[in-house]
Amino acid sequence: MSETIDPRQKILAANAAAAAALRSSFAAAGTLVLNLISSPGSGKTTLLEATTRRLVQRLRLGCIEGDIATERDADRLRALGIPAYQILTGGACHLDARQVHRALDEAVFPPLDVLFIENVGNLICPTSYDLGEDFKVALLSVAEGDDKPFKYPAIFARAEVTVITKSDLLPYTSFDLDAVRRQVTTLNPDGVLLATSSRTGEGVDAWCQLLADRLAGKRRQPA
Ligand SMILES: Nc1nc2c(ncn2[C@@H]2O[C@H](COP(=O)(O)OP(=O)(O)OP(=O)(O)O)[C@@H](O)[C@H]2O)c(=O)[nH]1
Numbered sequence: 001m002s003e004t005i006d007p008r009q010k011i012l013a014a015n016a017a018a019a020a021a022l023r024s025s026f027a028a029a030g031t032l033v034l035n036l037i038s039s040p041g042s043g044k045t046t047l048l049e050a051t052t053r054r055l056v057q058r059l060r061l062g063c064i065e066g067d068i069a070t071e072r073d074a075d076r077l078r079a080l081g082i083p084a085y086q087i088l089t090g091g092a093c094h095l096d097a098r099q100v101h102r103a104l105d106e107a108v109f110p111p112l113d114v115l116f117i118e119n120v121g122n123l124i125c126p127t128s129y130d131l132g133e134d135f136k137v138a139l140l141s142v143a144e145g146d147d148k149p150f151k152y153p154a155i156f157a158r159a160e161v162t163v164i165t166k167s168d169l170l171p172y173t174s175f176d177l178d179a180v181r182r183q184v185t186t187l188n189p190d191g192v193l194l195a196t197s198s199r200t201g202e203g204v205d206a207w208c209q210l211l212a213d214r215l216a217g218k219r220r221q222p223a
């Protein structure tokens with residue numbers, strides 16, 4: 001009897017192999033790599049802009065942007081003086097490890113301390129695709145509603161860090177931060193949750209400190 005292989009499992013296995021190769025090269029380079037995942041418009045690029053403004057003098061930063069169309073997000077980060085490469089998926093709802101590998105080949109980035117990978121705006125598809133990152137970051141904006149972790153559990157369970165964005169909008173909404181905290185803790189008891197506003201700067205220093213701590217932790221580990 002012939003064994004049938006689920007095509008999705010085959011794709012994910014090929015992706016896992018490509019991600020493992022990326023992870024070893026990031027370890028050898030001592031580069032901390034983050035995979036940022038959230039709905040469209042939740043504030044990924046704006047948080048990266050705020051992060052870049054704070055850290056660009058101290059750390060060598062770079063960015064891979066994933067979008068269906070346009071170079072807009074990569075242009076926003078280049079304008080702040082960091083190298084950024086735009087992957088255009090042409091319709092695909094997530095990035096995969098082979099695209100990241102090709103992007104790194106084409107971009108020829110200088111040595112980096114931190115590489116941000118901003119995934120295609122989507123809380124579902126990017127969740128299953130390992131990109132060789134150190135950890136996934138799930139972002140949830142106050143404007144999206146406080147029920148999202150339990151509605152999209154996979155990403156909030158897998159992301160080591162959840163960043164609530166647009167906290168400046170809290171006074172104008174019924175968003176219950178404690179309710180979100182409880183959901184995230186249930187899904188991922190070891191996860192970290194930060195509330196931030198790229199507009200007021202609230203929580204952005206704590207986010208930058210988390211990046212610096214994770215980078216130092218990675219550099220202490222043998223490659
Ligand atoms: N009030 C407020 N608005 C914000 C904040 N961060 C981002 N925005 C606004 O939210 C909108 C979307 O922000 P982006 O950073 O482009 O969102 P994104 O997640 O990168 O979007 P995609 O790349 O399309 O998925 C922009 O109009 C931002 O100005 C914030 O902290 N507070």
Ligand SMILES: [Mg+2]
Binds near residue numbers: 044045046073118
């Ligand atoms: Mg963006």
